[in-house]
Amino acid sequence: MTPILEVYDLWKSYGEIQALRGLTLRVERGEIFGLIGPNGAGKTTTLKIIVGLLSMDRGKIIVDGVDITKQPYEYKRLIGYVPESISLPEYLTLEEFLIYSGRIRNVPNELIRERMNYYLKVFELENKRRSLILSLSRGMRQKAAIAAALIHDPELLILDEPLVGIDPVGQHRIKEIFSERVKEGKTVFISTHMLDTAERMCSRVAVIHWGRIVASGDLSTLRGIAREGANATLEEVFLKLTEESEEFNPWKADNEAGS
Amino acid sequence: MRQVLNVYLVKIKAVLGAVRASRINLLLIYLYLFGASIGSFGLGMGLGQSLRFINPVSFIDETSALISAFLAIAITLSFRGFTVFDYEESLFFTSTITPRAFIAATMLSDLTVFSIFLIPLFLTLWVFTTTLALPLTTSLSLLATATLLLVSIAFIKQSLSILISIRKEPMLRFILVLIIALLLLPAASFIDPCFPLRYKPLPYPSTFAAEVLLHLLSREAPPTISLLGFFLYLAFSTTLFIICSGRDVFRYARPIPFYSAFDASMRAQTIKMKRSIRAFSKMGMKFTLDLKPSPISHFLIRKELIQMVRDGSLFFVTLLYVIVLIIGLASEKSPSAWILVLAIYSLLIPTMLTVNWRIGEIDCLWTLLTSPLNLKIFFSSLLYAFIAVSTSIPTVTILILGILTRSNIVMPLFLAASASMIGSSANLFVTIHFLERRRRATSGVIVAWLSFLLSGILLAPAYACIGLSLIFETSFFTDLLFGALILLYSYVIFRFLLERIEHKALSIEI
Numbered sequence: 178m179t180p181i182l183e184v185y186d187l188w189k190s191y192g193e194i195q196a197l198r199g200l201t202l203r204v205e206r207g208e209i210f211g212l213i214g215p216n217g218a219g220k221t222t223t224l225k226i227i228v229g230l231l232s233m234d235r236g237k238i239i240v241d242g243v244d245i246t247k248q249p250y251e252y253k254r255l256i257g258y259v260p261e262s263i264s265l266p267e268y269l270t271l272e273e274f275l276i277y278s279g280r281i282r283n284v285p286n287e288l289i290r291e292r293m294n295y296y297l298k299v300f301e302l303e304n305k306r307r308s309l310i311l312s313l314s315r316g317m318r319q320k321a322a323i324a325a326a327l328i329h330d331p332e333l334l335i336l337d338e339p340l341v342g343i344d345p346v347g348q349h350r351i352k353e354i355f356s357e358r359v360k361e362g363k364t365v366f367i368s369t370h371m372l373d374t375a376e377r378m379c380s381r382v383a384v385i386h387w388g389r390i391v392a393s394g395d396l397s398t399l400r401g402i403a404r405e406g407a408n409a410t411l412e413e414v415f416l417k418l419t420e421e422s423e424e425f426n427p428w429k430a431d432n433e434a435g436s
Numbered sequence: 437m438r439q440v441l442n443v444y445l446v447k448i449k450a451v452l453g454a455v456r457a458s459r460i461n462l463l464l465i466y467l468y469l470f471g472a473s474i475g476s477f478g479l480g481m482g483l484g485q486s487l488r489f490i491n492p493v494s495f496i497d498e499t500s501a502l503i504s505a506f507l508a509i510a511i512t513l514s515f516r517g518f519t520v521f522d523y524e525e526s527l528f529f530t531s532t533i534t535p536r537a538f539i540a541a542t543m544l545s546d547l548t549v550f551s552i553f554l555i556p557l558f559l560t561l562w563v564f565t566t567t568l569a570l571p572l573t574t575s576l577s578l579l580a581t582a583t584l585l586l587v588s589i590a591f592i593k594q595s596l597s598i599l600i601s602i603r604k605e606p607m608l609r610f611i612l613v614l615i616i617a618l619l620l621l622p623a624a625s626f627i628d629p630c631f632p633l634r635y636k637p638l639p640y641p642s643t644f645a646a647e648v649l650l651h652l653l654s655r656e657a658p659p660t661i662s663l664l665g666f667f668l669y670l671a672f673s674t675t676l677f678i679i680c681s682g683r684d685v686f687r688y689a690r691p692i693p694f695y696s697a698f699d700a701s702m703r704a705q706t707i708k709m710k711r712s713i714r715a716f717s718k719m720g721m722k723f724t725l726d727l728k729p730s731p732i733s734h735f736l737i738r739k740e741l742i743q744m745v746r747d748g749s750l751f752f753v754t755l756l757y758v759i760v761l762i763i764g765l766a767s768e769k770s771p772s773a774w775i776l777v778l779a780i781y782s783l784l785i786p787t788m789l790t791v792n793w794r795i796g797e798i799d800c801l802w803t804l805l806t807s808p809l810n811l812k813i814f815f816s817s818l819l820y821a822f823i824a825v826s827t828s829i830p831t832v833t834i835l836i837l838g839i840l841t842r843s844n845i846v847m848p849l850f851l852a853a854s855a856s857m858i859g860s861s862a863n864l865f866v867t868i869h870f871l872e873r874r875r876r877a878t879s880g881v882i883v884a885w886l887s888f889l890l891s892g893i894l895l896a897p898a899y900a901c902i903g904l905s906l907i908f909e910t911s912f913f914t915d916l917l918f919g920a921l922i923l924l925y926s927y928v929i930f931r932f933l934l935e936r937i938e939h940k941a942l943s944i945e946i
Contacts, residue, residue: 197936230806230946232943250809254808258806265803266665266743266800267713267796268746269725273725274740276726276727279802281807281814282807283808286727357768407682
């Protein structure tokens with residue numbers, strides 16, 4: 178079976194800053210895949226390129242066998258995306274926003290109604306359905322964005338820091354939804370700083386540092402790469418891997434050359 | 437006093453920080469001062485000339501009405517309650533600064549900022565007193581009276597804001613509404629001269645102030661009763677302010693996002709947009725997006741129209757044209773020329789709509805760009821929504837004016853439709869062009885100005901057709917032929933720009 182997502186040799190720069198430097202990763206179907214890394218490692222840039230919000234300088238991305246540069250619209254039927262900082266059309270009500278999200282993804286009206294009612298109930302937002310998004314709290318907006326990303330039942334759900342700002346009950350519900358999707362053969366790809374959550378939720382993780390993947394696999398594989406013991410936590414493994422990958426730090430190289 | 441000075445300095449730095457943040461903001465202030473100063477000279481001289489033939493009764497009535505209107509606005513603004521900027525809440529309210537020191541510093545900084553906007557007004561006063569050749573003492577007395585009046589209105593506004601926040605009883609609001617009605621009621625005499633109530637005999641603070649101003653202008657000592665009434669009002673507003681500012685208002689303050697009056701940045705525009713949505717969304721809630729079967733383009737047009745209703749764009753465009761219609765009906769000379777000017781200026785509507793769309797949608801574009809919807813469908817729907825609004829409002833206005841004044845409206849109607857089509861597509865094209873990553877930092881004012889310029893250039897052939905029609909006084913059928921050519925040309929431009937918009941939208945980076 179082909180992987181749901183393949184990223185090859187991805188490069189991206191913002192002016193003189195090289196955000197991604199030959200990033201390569203592979204996400205299989207039916208797994209929760211985590212992308213973890215320090216601030217400025219390139220997590221959000223990677224996700225944004227995959228969903229089509231940023232262009233790449235070089236590289237290749239294949240979603241379900243489709244090269245995204247060759248079919249820029251088609252592959253988006255397969256993905257749902259929730260950004261880190263969420264801005265929603267504040268002049269719409271929550272219900273209108275979900276209807277809008279469904280319609281622009283060509284979801285039949287009956288399915289929109291069914292899924293909208295389901296997610297509003299799951300996220301305990303039923304009493305807010307006719308409220309303007311302007312009046313919703315940050316956590317409610319986050320839930321609304323996740324519901325919108327799920328309204329077309331995507332094969333690959335991509336989320337950037339999905340649990341930040343959400344109450345514990347909401348976090349629990351979201352984790353349940355992720356597990357259910359994986360059971361259905363769907364894939365969840367999350368980028369997060371919360372290493373304990375990643376350890377418990379993700380079947381595999383990739384550690385990104387200075388714009389490239391320094392290690393990828395399940396926890397036991399990562400322990401092996403980091404030469405850590407069998408009881409080492411993801412946090413310990415992560416710290417070891419990022420410390421070792423300091424050799425890729427371009428600023429450090431510049432400083433050494435300067436001195 | 438030290439506390440007041442410290443808070444004052446922080447507040448002034450916060451406001452002026454926006455000027456330092458962008459040269460565009462500074463440029464806008466210079467443009468405002470330059471433009472308003474030119475206007476001030478004209479206004480000052482005009483007022484000076486007109487007051488040579490002054491009718492004392494109408495002067496008191498009109499000036500009193502103006503001051504009453506300012507007072508009514510101040511009372512209306514106080515209904516928002518005691519508001520503070522979010523940074524002030526975390527910075528000052530957790531310190532040892534007293535409410536009175538904070539409020540005093542707030543008023544001082546507001547007056548400082550306000551005085552920058554009032555420079556043209558002071559210039560008007562200077563030209564005005566020079567034109568009337570008033571002695572220096574009289575000019576200074578006039579200035580002092582105007583300043584005291586402004587300060588007292590500010591006292592009233594601040595005190596009532598505090599009262600509204602502390603006392604939630606509906607009775608207080610009812611009384612204030614009653615006061616606003618009483619203040620404005622005598623103005624009905626300007627519309628109907630038979631209306632029995634006039635400002636002059638009423639013991640209003642505005643009437644006392646108007647009488648003082650009149651006597652100063654006439655180089656006479658103001659009557660004791662007017663002076664007494666004016667100073668009693670000043671004493672009342674000051675006492676009210678002292679009492680209200682002594683309350684522990686920090687607990688009742690409502691924080692609002694900070695933006696500077698000098699800030700033209702996207703952030704400040706977004707905050708203003710949120711306030712606008714809060715104000716206008718209530719009236720737009722009957723018009724909703726639902727799951728009734730419809731083609732996606734119809735659905736998207738509906739969504740864009742909903743945005744225009746709920747963010748107030750439609751209200752302001754309609755208000756502008758209602759005012760234009762009233763002026764057009766009131767001006768007895770050359771209604772045809774007025775209708776033509778109206779058609780030419782209909783180009784403003786697409787610019788207004790696009791600016792508001794940019795502010796409201798720029799951060800939400802990720803929902804669209806991560807969906808499989810063809811961007812051409814989205815942007816054509818958006819353009820049709822713009823065209824629907826920017827054609828219908830001028831068309832209705834031109835039709836009403838044309839029918840009532842029996843003017844020829846064939847060419848103005850074609851011009852309005854053309855301005856709508858070309859203006860909408862040119863504005864959106866320039867807006868999308870500046871959404872590319874390297875150009876994103878460009879100020880909205882520059883984007884709007886360039887959009888307007890491009891629209892004007894593209895409309896040149898339409899203007900040429902109108903010019904030919906006017907010069908040669910062409911027949912009705914020739915006008916129709918010209919009109920058809922203008923529409924065809926506009927449609928070609930619309931289609932061309934739509935293609936370019938879709939192409940450019942694919943390279944938007946968020």
